[in-house]
Amino acid sequence: MSTMKTTRDIKGVGVAIPRPDGPEKVTGRVQYVGDIKPKGLLHAKLLRSPHAHAKIVSIDTRAARALPGVRAVLTAADIPELKRKAPTRAHAVLAIDRVVFAGQPVAAVAADEPAIAEEALDLIEVEYQVLPAAVDPLESMQPGAPPVADAGTEADTSEALAHSAVAMAKSETPTKAVNVSQTSRVTRGDVAKGFAESDVVLEHTYRVPMVHQGYLEPHAVLAEWDSTGHLTLWASTQGSFNTRSEVADVLGIPENRIRVIPVECGGGFGGKIRALCEPITAVLAKVTGRPVRYVMTRREELEAGMPAPQVIIKLKTGVKRDGTLVAIDAETVIDSGAFSGAVLAVSAVFLGSMYKWPAFDLRGFEVLTHKPSVAAYRAPVAPQTIFAIESQMEQIARDLDLDPVEFRMRHLIQEGDQMVNGQPWQSNGAKQVLARIAEHPHWKSRKQWVAAGGNGKRRGVGLALGGWLGGLQPTGATVRLNPDGSLAVLTGQVDIAGTNIALAQIAASTYGVDTDLVRITTGDTDTAPVTGLSAGSKTIYTVGAAVLQAAEDARRQTFEIAAKELEASVHDLELVDGKVVVRGMPDKGITLAAIGKKGNLYMSKTPPVLGRANPAFSQQAPGFAAQLARLEVDPDTGEVTIHDFVVVQDVGKAINPIGVEGQMQGGAVQSLGMALTEGLQFDDTGRLTNPSLLDYRKLTAADLPSLETIIVEVPSPAGPFGARGVGEPPIVPAPAAIANALQDATGARLTELPLSPERIALAIARGAART
């Protein structure tokens, strides 16, 4: 007799199952946009402004149009849908009469070959009148700075909404400073009095440059119109429905005339949420009547992608000698580039309410500059903010000779504590995560490890805590029972990291079959239920909840059919080994296959099982991660060797530990890149000086140790099986953890990212010169 499998021990949630499309990915058979080659394909290229700020005096495209093999040359004048005062980057398809960042598209070409399109770009003559550029955000926010947006352009707050990360006390109307596009302020208590009463007042300015999301596949899109006026876009996107809406809005096309097919996405990390090159590619396809593909070059990605903003945080804290927190004052300046759209609120929440500050005054400014406009990058503004507050907390503990973990633990928030925006903290595992990392042998033995160094190197150990509030977005899913008793799950969820297998596991555990009986499909905007973005650590939390509810619905329908067939009450039924049986009577049952067949039989009176759910959400599930680094510094060159790196994260429930650990490891390495080597560097004229992956340094395997991951599970009240989002938290703590470890090693407190060898070595040399 075979062992009976009940719902409780089916192969579903919690099991480490490799993603089923793994073989497709390791054989190179998976197709990305650049791999699709329809008949008659044309290749698009964009002419981009070399100037950060200039008036376009004239554009002459005649020579380009005359080049054989060129099928279309467009400027803004050829696209009547374009409007001035573009509120978002997507709307600024081609510059109308002024360019506002170096790399902004000015003209577009479609040609038979990429090489011909490039030659056509060379033949386009643009006369610019170069204007003064606002490059530094602190200067740009001063009155009299060269204006970036056209007067009257509305601020774009949709990014904050897209992330649903945090509501904020309402933003104030921008002041008269021309380039300040959004402001926010939250206060409580008397901060000035607090500082006066503090024993230790510490003031630092923390700086984080623009960083690029660094996905390996550059932006790519393929557009084709059919003869009935319907547009199909094969897009590398994090959300097909979002892409459809943006393209419809920009080009004035009804949404039901656009079909977005989310092709395998070669990485996004927030950079492929907003539309970028889809509108112009669609226009080129329209005017040529041919399929047109546009793939950005890496140089274009770095010069004119949508990176994370530069963030400058001027932070002042006051504490008592015994470590009692008294007051915090901060000014966060977010350089959003040439278009509005940054998330302002995250900074205030984590500065003012990860630890309990009785008095705070937290001001935020989104400032426009003549640089590429920004977008989300995995936990937008959280790593930058945590770099500031966790560096500061460490420094306070050191100054007061307090244990850095105990000091943090004493002030750390827990469920129910108020955030600076007045909302309560939802259930979270911040304390558990911090406690867990403090138990790690690397932390406990840190003094011995540091002392055991030598060879002219200096050793240090550091840690930091950080988190993410958790994203929300309405979404839909269906679960069907196939005639053979297997399940078909359909969402529009773009699976980048392997979320589909976790969704399948949720369906399996909820419905009561093994995961290998669940096939999950990502549909396009014509076929799938409306599905939210693959972003904000919310796929499992929200789409997982939809799949769970749809699977419950399918199970309920299945049981109703079985009850009828078995002439039993649904309450007496259970699902065992693919068969719905009357509890206690294993012989009285009907297989799922039989139920499935009945739903697809000519003249059958049994309805097909179609579970569906389309939930919206209100309760966030914050996720926290703590990271610890043991490192060694060469004090002469500033070179850092990371010996060990530990990631502890509260994931609520690890639906699929493979996917969860993959997120923890990948996020941590992005965080380490931000900490150590990455940064877009602009010169005084607003031109990028490091537009290649040689000079924009993402970490390689040789720069890193193997990462240790420790999963903590503090169930979220509303998430499927208690799960929380796992994508964002691991990118948050490393810059602060590394800065803290570097201070441990060298005594130097570095407040500007990246913590490059140059900054480290010169700080040590200057320190040595002083003593």
Added chain:
Amino acid sequence: MRRFELALPQSLDDCLKILAQHGGRARPVAGGTDLLPQMKNGVLKPALVVDLSGIARVRQIVNGTGLRIGAGVTARELEVSPAARGAYLAIAESAALVGSLQVRNLATIGGNLCNAAPSADMAPPLLALEAQMVVAGPRGERRVPIADFFTGVRKTVLAPDELLVELIVPPPGAHSGGQYLRHTPRRELDIAVVGVASQLTLADGRCTKARIALASVAPTPVRAVAAERSLEGQAVTPAAIERAATLAIEAANPISDQRGSAEFRRHLVRVLTRRTLATALQRAGA
């Protein structure tokens, strides 16, 4: 990349004829790792590209009286060459640092030098070992000391119809040792913020010859002559090394750019000169 014609000469003579015929509108390509990125970025737009991979002569390493390295020898071949790893270790060390393995299997020593980037990793050890460059052209072959080869950022003494075919590295002799070190923020896939090669020859406990060459601190790779002189005739003590390391800074005229500030570069010249001299001393003694 824009369109171009491609010539595939099978001999040096054919190649030189093509270059003579097309002059400045042609560019020779060896590994392509420097040329193609510049063509893709539109910095160079040659009408004709001349592929050197069919020319057997430029692909050999011959170890005899000195080391003869064909200009088409790849960085990877040099990195693992037993001959280079013997008496010419600094050359192998520099070759091992170029780009990534995927690049080193393509990139050639000739390309690294003819591209004439201030950061060229293979230039400093060849300067320190006083290599001769064999240049072929329509008027025959000529030899150019490497110290005279570079004339500016991405500029060399090569005429458009000339081709670097070979390097001849004189044997450093007994009791000589050298090292190349560079600083990069990443361990692989990077480009020198500063590179330093040192070569020391000893006799009777004194330095008879010191050669120190720097990359990425001036428009061309340069020798640190004052530092060299301070060592010659002296016992190479820690104090002498420190003095030379400080003097090496005088040879550096660095700019601040995206890879590092002038201040950091000067700092690194001192650090890396000190370190390479210490290793060179050790290797010379061994």
Added chain:
Amino acid sequence: MAKQVLSCTVNGEPVEVLVQPYATLLDALREDLGLTGPKEGCGTGDCGACTVHVDGKVVASCLMLAMQARGRQVRTIEGLGTGDTLHPLQDAFVRHGVPQCGFCIPGVLMAAAALLEENPRPSEEEIRYGIAGNLCRCTGYTRMVTAISEAADTLASQGSAR
């Protein structure tokens, strides 16, 4: 501009194909031979996504002109396994759940395969340097290193069983 005839061996099969003189090897593989496994991540040799083997050595196929591969043996990710059987490296990558977005994976696997052919039992450090020319943004490399190490063991035991 006249196309040229490229004769070489690709994944063990002799190939003759007309290519543009300005085509890179990556272009020829992807556009003319339909082998889209190798990817273009940067076009300048700085990311490793286009890694293929030429005469057994890893190269950045975005920096090699297609005609420079004349007479040579080219191997791409499509030629790593045999038929429907995954190479032990591919198998280990699947079982360890290495691929996330997957864009870098063909290049990483080709780098790893070349490493193991040259050095069948690499240390962790050797593995890390062996794939240091391949940027990955999703995985953090930890699982890649584990999978490559395990594949080395598998290959070694297959070798000793033979």
